[in-house]
Amino acid sequence: MLEVREVTHTYAPSRRWRRSEKQDNVLSGVSLHIEEGTCLGLLGSSGAGKSTLGRVILGLEPPRAGQVLIQGQDLYKLSPQARRTLRRDLQVVFQDCYSAVNPRMTAEQIIGEPLSNYESLSVQEQKRAVGELLECVGLSAADMQKQPYQFSGGQLQRINIARAIALKPKLIVLDEAVSSLDMINGAKILRLLGELRAAFGLSYLFITHDIKAACMISDALAVMDQGRIVEYNDSKEQFLQSAHPAVRSLLDSMLAAHPRNRHRELADMPGASAQ
Template sequence: MSLLIVDHVTKTYTSSHWFRAKRKEEEAALSGVSFVVEPGMCMGILGESGAGKSTLGRIVLGLLPPDSGRISFNGVDLYRATRRERKRLRRDLQVVFQDSYSAVNPRMSVLQIIGEPLRNFERLSAQEERRVVAGLLETVGLVTDDMHKHPQQMSGGQLQRVNIARAIALKPKLIVLDEPVSSLDMIVQKQILYHLKELKEKYGLSYLFISHDLLAVNVLSDRVAIMDKGKLELMLKES
């Protein structure tokens, strides 16, 4: 069974033009978008700013309902799911955003940040939570003592590794990577991308990798969809 099915998804936004007698016009952010992500696969969504990539990511995450079409995740229609099904789907569907600092609460320690999904879905003692967080930090190339730090004490690359650790904490089936390295310098970008690749191979993770960077997408993706003006113009298979 396919893990994620995006089937003819359309989304339009209504905008007002003040210099045209306040006439309202509909602008298509997504127009009949369809693709499939299989278990253990990374699908890259490549396109320039304004192509519709971020809208697609929000729809796949269940944050923005489409106007038409269907999103099926792990065999469940994402926007027709029951409350119980939605809770289960939230566990299996995680995200890493572009801005590592805005994605976390600056008042929380790294232990609290990574432990948050564990507290939401698992019943662990404080000691067990610390043990799991320590293991996750080591998995993403950080050290156990980093759990006592706060975001302002870490570099952008270190904090993005914390965000990745949080995303894999519950062993999800799919992680949406929304421009996860675009705000980092080239050396750190390469480190993060290859680490994501290692995690994918080690845990059988599936990714939806949204980016404007062709080189970054090629490092990680098994298949690439080119998005232009809300449409998928080309599908490139791995050679």
């Protein structure tokens, strides 16, 4: 479904602070792949390059070198029309559910936007589709006319997920999609994502710093550190046994009821193993 080949990216310095010395790469030779219907959890500390890689995969920031292949097509070598066609199969759910929507739009307008851009539906057909999408994410068709401020954070993230699945995409990039939610709502969203993946055969790139969340939803785990993929594990068990300093640092930062229970709590989580 997705293959990233040796992607390198560097942010150009501002003119005001331009220096003659070589700039450090934000991404350095990053390669990964996601099979159809699977979820890859991409872990790493802040500044590791996770979100930058997500933007490159989404087509928002062309890399300085390397390739992004979606269903075998090089995203950055396609014509504008071909890229637009491909983009309907590539959607995103961002961390901040509030800034990801237009506060003046209703839920119907937010979810219906991709349908308006890619489908030729009548007003009634689109309204029916939006109602079905709302119900699909655990809300009600009666919520259609509500505006973002009338939803809780967890409910609004469901609106964003409904928008992301509206076109039945092949791949969704989830960029810290639950990190701004409380524990209860975060767990509900993770369960919802699992159900939607099973129902529609979706593939996910789950970008997060939350080990527990990644283990709950992911089939495989990759770890980024200083712009590189430093670890790739096909199962949670392999991840726990890794001796790489970046992995150990992530594990040591995980909070638990008591420090000595940290790894036990992670190991006992249901659904964490590759499916």
